[in-house]
Amino acid sequence: MNRKDLLDCHKRIKPYVHNTPVMTSSAINKIVGAPIFFKCENFQRAGAYKIRGATNAIVLLTDAQRKNGVVTHSSGNFAQALALAAKSLGITAHIVMPSSAPEIKKAGVREYGGNIYECEPTLAARQAMANEIGKKTGAVFLHPSNDEHVILGQGTAALELLDQRPELDFIFCPVGGGGLIAGSSLAAAYYGKNCLIIGGEPFEADDAYRSMLSGKIEGNDTVNTIADGLKTTLGDKNFPIIQKHVSKIVRVTESEIIVAMRLVWERMKIIIEPSSAVTVAALLRDASEHPVMYKDKKVGVVISGGNVDLDSLPF
Amino acid sequence: MNRKDLLDCHKRIKPYVHNTPVMTSSAINKIVGAPIFFKCENFQRAGAYKIRGATNAIVLLTDAQRKNGVVTHSSGNFAQALALAAKSLGITAHIVMPSSAPEIKKAGVREYGGNIYECEPTLAARQAMANEIGKKTGAVFLHPSNDEHVILGQGTAALELLDQRPELDFIFCPVGGGGLIAGSSLAAAYYGKNCLIIGGEPFEADDAYRSMLSGKIEGNDTVNTIADGLKTTLGDKNFPIIQKHVSKIVRVTESEIIVAMRLVWERMKIIIEPSSAVTVAALLRDASEHPVMYKDKKVGVVISGGNVDLDSLPF
Numbered sequence: 001m002n003r004k005d006l007l008d009c010h011k012r013i014k015p016y017v018h019n020t021p022v023m024t025s026s027a028i029n030k031i032v033g034a035p036i037f038f039k040c041e042n043f044q045r046a047g048a049y050k051i052r053g054a055t056n057a058i059v060l061l062t063d064a065q066r067k068n069g070v071v072t073h074s075s076g077n078f079a080q081a082l083a084l085a086a087k088s089l090g091i092t093a094h095i096v097m098p099s100s101a102p103e104i105k106k107a108g109v110r111e112y113g114g115n116i117y118e119c120e121p122t123l124a125a126r127q128a129m130a131n132e133i134g135k136k137t138g139a140v141f142l143h144p145s146n147d148e149h150v151i152l153g154q155g156t157a158a159l160e161l162l163d164q165r166p167e168l169d170f171i172f173c174p175v176g177g178g179g180l181i182a183g184s185s186l187a188a189a190y191y192g193k194n195c196l197i198i199g200g201e202p203f204e205a206d207d208a209y210r211s212m213l214s215g216k217i218e219g220n221d222t223v224n225t226i227a228d229g230l231k232t233t234l235g236d237k238n239f240p241i242i243q244k245h246v247s248k249i250v251r252v253t254e255s256e257i258i259v260a261m262r263l264v265w266e267r268m269k270i271i272i273e274p275s276s277a278v279t280v281a282a283l284l285r286d287a288s289e290h291p292v293m294y295k296d297k298k299v300g301v302v303i304s305g306g307n308v309d310l311d312s313l314p315f
Numbered sequence: 316m317n318r319k320d321l322l323d324c325h326k327r328i329k330p331y332v333h334n335t336p337v338m339t340s341s342a343i344n345k346i347v348g349a350p351i352f353f354k355c356e357n358f359q360r361a362g363a364y365k366i367r368g369a370t371n372a373i374v375l376l377t378d379a380q381r382k383n384g385v386v387t388h389s390s391g392n393f394a395q396a397l398a399l400a401a402k403s404l405g406i407t408a409h410i411v412m413p414s415s416a417p418e419i420k421k422a423g424v425r426e427y428g429g430n431i432y433e434c435e436p437t438l439a440a441r442q443a444m445a446n447e448i449g450k451k452t453g454a455v456f457l458h459p460s461n462d463e464h465v466i467l468g469q470g471t472a473a474l475e476l477l478d479q480r481p482e483l484d485f486i487f488c489p490v491g492g493g494g495l496i497a498g499s500s501l502a503a504a505y506y507g508k509n510c511l512i513i514g515g516e517p518f519e520a521d522d523a524y525r526s527m528l529s530g531k532i533e534g535n536d537t538v539n540t541i542a543d544g545l546k547t548t549l550g551d552k553n554f555p556i557i558q559k560h561v562s563k564i565v566r567v568t569e570s571e572i573i574v575a576m577r578l579v580w581e582r583m584k585i586i587i588e589p590s591s592a593v594t595v596a597a598l599l600r601d602a603s604e605h606p607v608m609y610k611d612k613k614v615g616v617v618i619s620g621g622n623v624d625l626d627s628l629p630f
Binding site: 021023042043047262265266268269270271272306310311313315 | 336338357358362577580581583584585586587621625626628630
């Protein structure tokens with residue numbers, strides 16, 4: 001995955017995704033002590049960056065593969081994104097969702113025309129059902145984060161951000177399955193000017209932080225976090241990229257996540273989901289611990305999504 | 316207040332206010348059956364359009380007047396806006412607030428350097444205290460909505476919207492004290508192409524609707540609405556403008572307001588306050604009652620503000 005691959009990917013998916021706006025907040029600039037540029041993927045189609053990778057993977061299918069459609073398992077944003085991307089490109093999407101997935105997420109998938117298959121809420125059951133559907137229908141399995149085409153697609157958000165603000169010294173990303181931060185780190189390596197990538201992760205699901213320390217992919221013992229998008233673990237395709245290009249991962253507490261979420265809602269008047277608040281919280285923590293590092297620097301933040309269940313807000 | 320006055324006002328306040336973005340939502344377009352363009356004053360400085368009028372009024376003060384500052388009484392967005400506008404222009408703002416005003420609003424005024432004076436929560440007590448401060452300090456009293464300079468300033472939001480989208484057939488505004496809709500209707504009359512202005516108002520505070528019917532300024536018997544910005548009544552400066560230039564006022568129920576607020580939060584990922592949700596609800600109601608009127612038409616909506624108390628959400 002070189003410079004040109006990333007640019008080609010961006011050209012490929014451009015007709016199907018929004019070039020989301022970059023927003024600023026003088027109040028948050030004042031708190032951090034540096035100008036912050038928020039890449040608002042909460043305004044992306046289906047409410048999150050996920051449609052970028054999903055679209056790239058689908059556009060790259062062969063004609064024969066397109067006929068049989070795609071299959072994935074997801075309880076979150078990738079399910080809706082894949083259903084919408086498939087619909088935009090006129091192919092069938094089979095989405096395996098755990099029976100415990102919130103009704104609002106299922107409704108989203110249904111609205112975008114995805115075929116939902118419910119299964120037991122375990123990773124094993126999800127994978128088994130996705131395999132079965134793949135065998136039966138010939139649909140191509142797409143992984144939400146551990147897939148080169150998906151990683152490249154997710155990297156286009158940071159690519160656009162660096163195009164909109166070429167002078168960034170840092171870009172903060174959330175770390176869940178690793179697709180977004182891996183893709184972002186490639187964008188920064190290829191198109192940034194010494195732009196460092198920093199990940200944000202909950203203490204309650206700090207597999208990536210520990211993986212960076214140990215040098216191998218670690219799991220999560222517990223995932224008691226409100227950042228529902230960040231409970232997954234890294235994969236063999238994205239981990240080497242993260243190891244090579246990500247400067248560090250900053251962990252944050254649950255209360256830091258809630259404070260950051262509220263800060264952005266109140267000050268910026270935009271709705272960000274807890275996983276995105278993790279990224280903002282990581283910036284706030286790091287800037288308060290290392291103020292000199294951020295002096296006269298420009299900071300990008302990828303706001304990954306805005307899909308929040310308004311019936312269960314943490315405030 | 317002619318065409319040139321409005322343009323001059325815009326030039327005058329431009330350095331002190333944001334030219335807020337226009338947003339769209341394919342989901343809401345589909346519901347209404349027409350393309351909708353949201354002028355996002357929730358992203359304005361101090362979170363609402365009010366800073367436009369406040370700034371215009373302050374810039375137009377004489378040097379002698381500036382020395383003594385300004386005074387107003389407000390429990391809502393105008394208090395914060397006037398404090399911030401005064402700070403930006405280096406003058407003193409005296410803000411009379413009812414003792415019942417939410418702490419978060421007082422904190423906002425304080426943050427922007429305004430001097431707060433608490434009084435009994437009655438209109439009479441507020442006016443009396445503002446008069447007294449005016450006498451003692453020589454500060455100029457500025458009314459939040461019934462003041463020609465304020466009306467012109469508020470009209471610049473619609474002026475920008477018509478500049479960003481010249482082809483609009485309708486612009487929806489909320490109706491509270493009447494400053495925003497009066498100014499917007501002047502902008503539409505001077506710079507629109509047969510652009511009709513429609514107001515949105517809660518059934519629970521429908522003074523403007525009844526004033527339009529009776530031909531005189533009516534009061535509100537009750538104000539049992541979550542749209543806290545729309546409890547005020549029209550004034551002698553803005554009512555004649557509204558009578559001349561506003562096509563109609565659409566009333567909405569409290570549950571329609573909450574549904575519209577939730578729709579915008581969930582689909583557009585932006586935070587709008589209940590008073591702005593009134594405007595969206597008015598559009599939804601009118602478009603469902605008169606679908607033919609909106610066929611192939613382009614509709615602007617002024618999202619007046621995003622100042623919401625997250626501790627007392629209606630959902």
